[in-house]
Amino acid sequence: MKAVLCHSFTGPQDLRLGDIDEPRPAADEILIDVHAASVSFMDQLLVSGLYQMRPPTPFVPGTEASGVVVAVGDKVATFKPGDRVACSAWTGGYAERMIAKESKAVRLPDGVAFETAATVLHNYGTAYYALVERARALIGADAIATNQVEVHPFLQNRRLRDHCAAAGITVTAYMPLAKGKVADDPVLQGIARRHGAEPGQVALAFLLRLGLIVIPASSRPERMRANFAATALALDDAEMAAIAGLDRGGRMIDPEWGPAWD
Numbered sequence: 636m637k638a639v640l641c642h643s644f645t646g647p648q649d650l651r652l653g654d655i656d657e658p659r660p661a662a663d664e665i666l667i668d669v670h671a672a673s674v675s676f677m678d679q680l681l682v683s684g685l686y687q688m689r690p691p692t693p694f695v696p697g698t699e700a701s702g703v704v705v706a707v708g709d710k711v712a713t714f715k716p717g718d719r720v721a722c723s724a725w726t727g728g729y730a731e732r733m734i735a736k737e738s739k740a741v742r743l744p745d746g747v748a749f750e751t752a753a754t755v756l757h758n759y760g761t762a763y764y765a766l767v768e769r770a771r772a773l774i775g776a777d778a779i780a781t782n783q784v785e786v787h788p789f790l791q792n793r794r795l796r797d798h799c800a801a802a803g804i805t806v807t808a809y810m811p812l813a814k815g816k817v818a819d820d821p822v823l824q825g826i827a828r829r830h831g832a833e834p835g836q837v838a839l840a841f842l843l844r845l846g847l848i849v850i851p852a853s854s855r856p857e858r859m860r861a862n863f864a865a866t867a868l869a870l871d872d873a874e875m876a877a878i879a880g881l882d883r884g885g886r887m888i889d890p891e892w893g894p895a896w897d
């Protein structure tokens with residue numbers, strides 16, 4: 636089948652039309668006869684090598700498209716051949732046929748043109764983002780309540796915290812107890828013993844002294860009380876430095892699309 640191919644990450648001008656084998660859907664995928672595909676900012680970044688991940692070359696760009704389902708994988712329950720769909724994917728849209736995950740496709744209502752549908756999943760979102768960002772510029776960064784990200788002693792997220800501090804945006808540390816793993820750390824245990832406290836409280840006191848908002852979760856009332864009491868626990872500079880040394884990039888929420896620097 637015909638496809639637009641990216642052989643090198645040197646930009647849209649170097650894309651070439653070529654012939655490739657028709658892809659075959661895996662169990663959770665659908666094969667689509669592409670009627671329309673859009674050009675998104677993400678496509679531009681991907682073929683220029685500026686996106687946070689690079690597919691092996693040559694690859695078929697095209698992050699969103701619409702068309703008609705021609706085959707489905709064994710486990711696909713939502714779609715059948717003949718259905719009109721729109722879908723998003725990392726790659727594949729600039730070809731006569733493309734593959735999409737069942738979970739990344741939506742059925743098109745009657746009357747929605749393929750050309751319209753092919754722009755909704757990414758380009759619409761990009762435009763929306765631009766409008767929201769523009770609103771932020773209009774209302775001022777101080778109108779943003781907080782930026783909620785993963786921060787705990789094993790993932791201290793300094794670069795992002797510094798960026799937010801420079802922009803005057805507070806940071807809320809989600810998962811501040813590393814899902815309870817802080818309880819097993821010898822450094823936190825030692826500091827906790829000195830204060831007659833729990834390691835979890837030490838972790839929270841550390842984050843609070845960094846100026847972060849913390850949102851620890853517990854299903855136990857006594858722990859909720861103990862976690863709240865961490866607001867009264869004062870760590871000294873040596874203790875802060877010891878806990879700072881526990882940072883090891885220990886991300887727990889780690890999506891595959893996360894950028895390499897993160």
Ligand SMILES: NC(=O)c1ccc[n+]([C@@H]2O[C@H](COP(=O)([O-])OP(=O)(O)OC[C@H]3O[C@@H](n4cnc5c(N)ncnc54)[C@H](OP(=O)(O)O)[C@@H]3O)[C@@H](O)[C@H]2O)c1
Pocket residue numbers: 783784808809810811812813814815816818833834835836850851852853854855858861862888
């Ligand atoms: N915005 C986002 O994308 C995002 C992502 C993840 C999480 N969050 C939010 O962040 C909040 C906290 O996240 P989380 O619950 O995943 O992680 P967490 O607060 O770091 O850890 C909760 C776990 O730690 C245990 N725990 C609580 N207090 C403790 C203590 N003092 N010592 C030892 N273990 C303790 C709890 O067990 P017990 O119940 O047995 O006490 C629970 O298993 C939640 O409100 C969550 O919704 C937001």
